[in-house]
Every structure is written in structure tokens, then in C-alpha cells.
Amino acid sequence: MSIEISLKLSESDLTHFRELMHTAIEKASKLPPAQVVAKAQELCKEMEDASIxxxxxxxxxxxxTLIxxxxxxxxxxxxxxxxxxLTSLAYFSEPHDLVPDNIPGLGYLDDAIMIELVIQDMSLDLEAYTxxxxxxxxxxxxxxADANVNRESWLEAGRTEYRSRLRRNKSKSSGRRLFSRVM
Structure with a gap:
């Protein structure tokens, strides 16, 4: 049996989490990018190994996926x-977060909320990368396996597919004119 619990964060709740993120960003700005990524990866590994x-x-x-x-x-x-x-990952490089991670069941609640806020902000980037x-x-x-696939080839394939779809739609609708002259 599962139970669904819904949390509705008010604007003041969101402001609170944004302030936490801003503080983390300030602290993380002093770290090299590789260290921010490493700390976020560390958290992911820790969470994977934990019973979350x-x-x-x-x-x-x-x-x-963002990493x-x-x-x-x-x-x-x-x-x-x-x-x-990197800015989005800043919160996860902070070892002392809102709810201590060692509290069973709830320790990662703040992390889940922050991840949700990050993925909402980065949803288009995540969708594109996926x-x-x-x-x-x-x-x-x-x-x-040795196919040379990069961002540019992906974008070109998308443009080609889009142009093809436009041509198909145009040929389907060419027989149906919206306005025709009657003489």
C-alpha cells in the first residue's frame, strides 16, 4: 500500500529555499567548478547507497542526468x-543542508525539494540532453559504436526532420485551399 502526500510550497516557502540556494551559490562560487561537480556526484553516490x-x-x-x-x-x-x-549544483556541494541527511525517511526531503526546483528551472535543458x-x-x-555523434549532428538531424515534416504537411494541405476564387 502506498500513500500520496502532497506538499504545496507557498511563495514564502519558495523564497526561503531560494535564499538557501543563494547562500549555497555564494559559498560555491569560491570553489573550482570541478569541486562543485565532485561534491554533487558525491551526494548522488551517497543517496544511491542510502535507503532513500x-x-x-x-x-x-x-x-x-544534469551532471x-x-x-x-x-x-x-x-x-x-x-x-x-554549476549554479544549480551549488546547493548540493554544501555539506550542512536544511534537514540532516541521516534522519531516516526525511533526511533527504530538503534535497528532494531543491532537486525539484532545479529540474523545474532546467527542464528544457534536461529534455534536450535526454x-x-x-x-x-x-x-x-x-x-x-564509433559513430561520430555530437550536439551539432543532433541539431542538424532535428532541423532535417522538421523541414521534412513541414514539406509533408504542406503537400497534404496543398489540395485544400482556404480561399478559392470563383469566376
């Missing part, structure tokens, strides 16, 4: 997106 609730596991996967996107050379992430992800990974797997299956 499913509501945290779901969010942990998204956090891990993978940051480290994926083939994704060729632009510097501004890289900085945004799409890229699917494209890369398909290309590697089709052309072999």
Missing part, C-alpha cells in the same frame, strides 16, 4: 548553460 524514499530516487535520476550533461564532451554544452548547471542521448544511442545502433 522513492520520491527522492526519482529526483536523484534527474540530478544525475552527465555537464561532463558529456559530445554534448558540447555552451559556457552559459554550463554555468547555469533527446540527444536517445539520438546518440539510435545512431550508434544504426552506424556502430
Amino acid at each position: 524514499p522513492d520520491f527522492v530516487k526519482v529526483r536523484l535520476n534527474s540530478l544525475s 552527465q550533461a555537464l561532463e558529456d564532451d559530445e554534448w558540447q554544452i555552451p559556457d552559459d548553460e554550463k554555468a547555469e548547471i 533527446s540527444f542521448c536517445s539520438f546518440r544511442r539510435a545512431e550508434e545502433n544504426r552506424r556502430g
Whole structure:
């Protein structure tokens, strides 16, 4: 039997979490980017090894995906997106968070909330990276493991598919004119 508990964070609750994030960002700004990533990876590993609730596991996967996107050379992430992800990971490099992680069942609640806020902010980036990974797997299956797949080839394939879809839609609708002249 499972139970669903819904948390509704008010604007003041969200302000509180944003302030925590801002404080973490200030502290993390003094750290080299590699250390911020390493600390976030450390937290992910710690959470994977711990007995964490499913509501945290779901969010942990998204956090891990963000870290993978940051480290994926083939994704060729632009510097501004890289900085945004590093900023998002700042909270997770802070060892003393709101709720101590060693409290069974609840210790990762604040982490889950922060991950949720991060993935809401980064949802388009996560979606794009997930799409890229699917494209890369398909290309590697089709052309072999040494297929040269990067962000540019993924974008080009998307543009090609989009143009093809436009042509198909245009040819379908060419027989149906909205306005026709009657003479």
C-alpha cells in the first residue's frame, strides 16, 4: 500500500529555499567548478547507497542526468548553460543542508525539494540532453559504436526532420485551399 502526500510550497516557502540556494551559490562560487561537480556526484553516490524514499530516487535520476550533461564532451554544452548547471549544483556541494541527511525517511526531503526546483528551472535543458542521448544511442545502433555523434549532428538531424515534416504537411494541405476564387 502506498500513500500520496502532497506538499504545496507557498511563495514564502519558495523564497526561503531560494535564499538557501543563494547562500549555497555564494559559498560555491569560491570553489573550482570541478569541486562543485565532485561534491554533487558525491551526494548522488551517497543517496544511491542510502535507503532513500522513492520520491527522492526519482529526483536523484534527474540530478544525475544534469551532471552527465555537464561532463558529456559530445554534448558540447555552451559556457552559459554550463554555468547555469554549476549554479544549480551549488546547493548540493554544501555539506550542512536544511534537514540532516541521516534522519531516516526525511533526511533527504530538503534535497528532494531543491532537486525539484532545479529540474523545474532546467527542464528544457534536461529534455534536450535526454533527446540527444536517445539520438546518440539510435545512431550508434544504426552506424556502430564509433559513430561520430555530437550536439551539432543532433541539431542538424532535428532541423532535417522538421523541414521534412513541414514539406509533408504542406503537400497534404496543398489540395485544400482556404480561399478559392470563383469566376
